Structure formats: C-alpha cells, structure tokens
Amino acid sequence: MRKPIIAGNWKMNLTLKDAVAFVEEVKGAVPASTTVDAAVCAPAVFLAHLTEAAAGTDLKIGAQNMYDKESGAFTGEISPLMLKELDVTYVILGHSERREYFGETDAFINSKAKKAFEHGLVPIVCVGETLEEREGGKFEDVIREQTANSLKGLTVDQVKNLVVAYEPVWAIGTGKSATEQDAQDSCKFVRDVVAAEFGAEAAEAVRIQYGGSVKPENIKEYMAQPDIDGALVGGASLETGSFLKLLEAI
Numbered sequence: 583m584r585k586p587i588i589a590g591n592w593k594m595n596l597t598l599k600d601a602v603a604f605v606e607e608v609k610g611a612v613p614a615s616t617t618v619d620a621a622v623c624a625p626a627v628f629l630a631h632l633t634e635a636a637a638g639t640d641l642k643i644g645a646q647n648m649y650d651k652e653s654g655a656f657t658g659e660i661s662p663l664m665l666k667e668l669d670v671t672y673v674i675l676g677h678s679e680r681r682e683y684f685g686e687t688d689a690f691i692n693s694k695a696k697k698a699f700e701h702g703l704v705p706i707v708c709v710g711e712t713l714e715e716r717e718g719g720k721f722e723d724v725i726r727e728q729t730a731n732s733l734k735g736l737t738v739d740q741v742k743n744l745v746v747a748y749e750p751v752w753a754i755g756t757g758k759s760a761t762e763q764d765a766q767d768s769c770k771f772v773r774d775v776v777a778a779e780f781g782a783e784a785a786e787a788v789r790i791q792y793g794g795s796v797k798p799e800n801i802k803e804y805m806a807q808p809d810i811d812g813a814l815v816g817g818a819s820l821e822t823g824s825f826l827k828l829l830e831a832i
C-alpha cells in the first residue's frame with residue numbers, strides 16, 4: 583500500500599511573511615504523516631525560515647530546484663548540501679516550467695536526481711507532455727523518454743523511494759484539468775515504464791502524483807484512481823484553507 587503524498591508547489595509566489603504565517607497556521611492541522619505525507623515546496627530564500635517553523639511537525643518542506651554539484655563556481659545556484667543543512671525533505675526536479683523556460687534536459691534532471699539521493703533528499707521528478715505532443719499522438723513516447731531518461735542509472739531502492747509527478751503541461755495553471763481517467767491512464771503508463779526499466783517491485787512502490795489544476799473540488803476523484811498516489815498542486819496550495827482541504831480529502 584503506497585502512502586499518499588500531497589505537495590504544494592508555491593512556484594514564485596508569496597512573501598516571506600506570508601509563507602511563515604502559512605506554515606504556522608497549517609503545521610498543527612495537517613494529518614499525521616503515518617497516513618499521508620504533506621509538504622510545501624517553497625522558494626529557496628524562504629526555506630530556512632520554513633523548516634524552522636515546521637520543525638517537529640508533520641508538515642515537511644521541499645525545494646523547487648537544486649543544482650547537481652555540492653559546491654563551486656556556479657553563481658546563483660543552490661546545492662543539495664545547502665538544502666540538506668536546512669532540513670529540507672523534498673526537492674522538485676524537472677518541473678515543466680524549468681524544462682520550458684530554463685532549458686532543463688532529462689540528462690540534467692537525472693544528474694540532479696542522483697545528487698539529491700547522495701545527500702538524503704527525496705526527489706519529486708516531474709514528467710508531462712505538451713498539448714501539441716498529446717494531440718500529435720506522441721504523448722506516450724514523450725512520457726516514456728522523460729521517465730526512463732530522468733531516472734536512468736538510479737538503483738531499485740532509490741526508485742522505490744522517489745516520487746514521480748505526472749503533469750500534463752496543458753493542465754498546469756489553466757484550470758483545464760485532465761479527466762480522472764486520462765490522469766489514471768497516464769500515471770499507469772508511467773508505472774509501466776518504471777516496471778520495464780526497474781522491475782515490478784520498484785513500480786509497485788514508486789509513488790506517482792498527478793498535477794495540473796488540482797483543487798479541493800476535484801482531488802477526491804484523482805485520489806480514487808489506483809495508480810494516482812497523490813498530487814503536486816500549484817495554485818490551490820497557496821491558501822491555507824484550500825491546502826488543508828486537499829489534505830482532508832485524502
């Protein structure tokens with residue numbers, strides 16, 4: 583039985599003051615981590631404050647990106663060591679916005695995933711097709727390639743412990759969510775790719791989230807699907823009430 587994981591991805595939103603107030607308000611109200619993993623993935627400059635505010639509670643803090651080196655002359659980058667030192671639990675890797683606006687490739691995401699594991703961070707590896715790719719009938723090839731290449735060379739144990747977020751690009755921030763059947767079919771497809779690359783045991787254990795216009799009103803339908811183990815939520819994770827409702831729906 584896979585434990586559900588609901589993660590907010592705040593993207594480049596909120597102020598430090600609002601972010602700390604958010605964590606103070608929800609940290610005592612999130613369900614026990616024995617039943618669901620709850621996290622917010624925040625801008626890097628907030629992380630130290632948020633991990634301190636959430637310490638000892640069931641709310642975990644994640645980063646939205648990291649570099650694939652420990653240290654060095656990489657102006658503007660943030661290393662896995664820095665995240666680990668702050669007690670960050672998760673790191674989102676290869677979000678479609680990073681792929682689109684910052685040219686991130688599967689190989690780079692793969693290198694980051696390996697580095698995240700080296701330092702005890704849990705990667706949330708994002709995959710997902712564009713509308714053009716879906717309509718052109720290429721979406722399975724895209725998902726297969728992104729999943730296999732982003733996870734390449736990881737051990738079976740690492741794959742069992744990571745999270746894959748399937749996010750169709752056309753459903754992100756558009757209000758146009760995938761039907762629960764489409765989301766289920768795609769998440770099952772991701773699981774099948776994991777099975778082909780890493781074996782049945784890894785596929786059975788890996789947690790796969792759906793992301794794309796998830797909100798309190800539709801999360802139940804997604805979570806009822808056998809291959810959807812959680813959600814990566816943008817807009818609806820920015821307010822405490824709505825974030826808590828997402829968790830209550832599990």
Ligand SMILES: O=C[C@H](O)COP(=O)(O)O
Nearest residue numbers: 591754755794795816817
């Ligand atoms: O990482 C989260 C996704 O990009 C989904 O964002 P959204 O819930 O605002 O559509």
